Amino acid sequence: DADVTQTPRNRITKTGKRIMLECSQTKGHDRMYWYRQDPGLGLRLIYYSFDVKDINKGEISDGYSVSRQAQAKFSLSLESAIPNQTALYFCATSEPPGQGPDTQYFGPGTRLTVL
Amino acid sequence: AQSVSQHNHHVILSEAASLELGCNYSYGGTVNLFWYVQYPGQHLQLLLKYFSGDPLVKGIKGFEAEFIKSKFSFNLRKPSVQWSDTAEYFCAVNSDNYGQNFVFGPGTRLSVLP
Numbered sequence: 001d002a003d004v005t006q007t008p009r010n011r012i013t014k015t016g017k018r019i020m021l022e023c024s025q026t027k028g029h030d031r032m033y034w035y036r037q038d039p040g041l042g043l044r045l046i047y048y049s050f051d052v053k054d055i056n057k058g059e060i061s062d063g064y065s066v067s068r069q070a071q072a073k074f075s076l077s078l079e080s081a082i083p084n085q086t087a088l089y090f091c092a093t094s095e096p097p098g099q100g101p102d103t104q105y106f107g108p109g110t111r112l113t114v115l
Numbered sequence: 116a117q118s119v120s121q122h123n124h125h126v127i128l129s130e131a132a133s134l135e136l137g138c139n140y141s142y143g144g145t146v147n148l149f150w151y152v153q154y155p156g157q158h159l160q161l162l163l164k165y166f167s168g169d170p171l172v173k174g175i176k177g178f179e180a181e182f183i184k185s186k187f188s189f190n191l192r193k194p195s196v197q198w199s200d201t202a203e204y205f206c207a208v209n210s211d212n213y214g215q216n217f218v219f220g221p222g223t224r225l226s227v228l229p
Contacts, residue, residue, distance in 0.1 A: 033217075040124065042205055042221040043159075058216070090158065094217075103149070104207075104217055106158040 003027045004107035006091050012113045019078040021110050023091030031094045032074040033104070034058075034066060036087040043090065049074055081114040088112075117142040119208050119220035127226045128196055136191040136223050138180075138206030148189040149207040149217070150180055159205065165189065176200070198229045 004025045013019055023032065030051045035043040045058030047066040055066060063085060067075045078085055091107040122137030140146065150162040163174025170182040180191045189206060206220040 035219075040221055042119075043219040045216060045218075048216060092159075103161050103164060104151075104159075106151075106160070108158045 004091060004093055004105055006089075006107040006110050008110060009108065010111045012115065013081050014115050015080075015082055017081050017114075019081050019112065021076045021078075021089055021091075021112070023074045023076070023107055025072050025074075025091075025093045025105075025107075027093050027105060028071070029093035029095055029105075030071060032068070033092040033094070034064075034074065034076045035090045035092065036060070036085075037090060037109075038087050046076065046089075078112075078114075081112075083114045086112060086114045117208065117210065117218050119206055119218050121204075121206055121220040121223045123223045124221070125224045125226070127228065129228050130198055131195045132227075134191070134193040134196045134200070134225070136204055136206075136225070138189045138191065138220060139187050140189070140206075140208045140218075141187070142208065142210055144210055146208050146210045148180070148182060149209075150174065150178070150189070150191050151205045151207060151219075153203045153205065153222075155202065162191070162204075196225070196227050198227045201225060201227045 007022045033048045034046040037043050044060050049055050049068045065077045089110045092104040094104045118141045120139050148165040151159040152162045153159045163172050165172045165182045173179045178193050203222045203224045205222045207217045209217045
């Protein structure tokens with residue numbers, strides 16, 4: 001969905017490196033999310049933000065940090081990458097409840113490999 | 116904590132077979148329920164969703180799902196699958212009690228043989 005974009009799409013890095021994954025959206029949504037997807041585990045929530053001044057930890061936030069630079073931008077950082085952070089990372093947006101269908105819209109994903 | 120389980124990890128069917136994928140959730144309050152599909156190499160897309168009203172929900176591509184509150188279930192069905200339905204399917208739940216965040220099931224991989 002071109003409304004939610006992620007960069008880079010693929011990244012290979014080494015243990016200990018700092019990595020930033022970026023997400024941008026043109027849907028005008030206040031709510032943004034970062035998930036990681038691992039085989040057999042589905043999607044797990046890392047961080048979420050309900051507006052520019054609101055940042056919250058998700059289920060698996062350890063080893064990650066985020067920055068909400070603007071309504072349209074939500075970045076995920078791995079301060080010191082480790083191999084078990086190898087995964088597919090998805091950004092998503094949604095509208096607040098009561099303002100339309102409460103559906104998440106996903107970006108294309110970033111495949112991160114940590115060697 | 117709220118959780119979502121999906122009964123099958125991998126389902127293999129022949130074309131024209133009927134499909135039912137199970138989904139159960141753990142929260143007893145008001146919930147919104149979703150099925151997402153992820154085709155190979157692509158991102159997640161919404162198949163259908165339930166908020167209120169008729170518990171039988173129809174989605175895109177001939178899929179439907181039935182919300183059974185007493186069973187905490189939201190199973191996905193399709194009468195006759197096609198090879199192009201090969202994908203991974205995720206059930207998801209959100210509720211006011213969980214800060215309107217989404218909890219996803221582990222996914223079910225569907226392989227349809229031509």
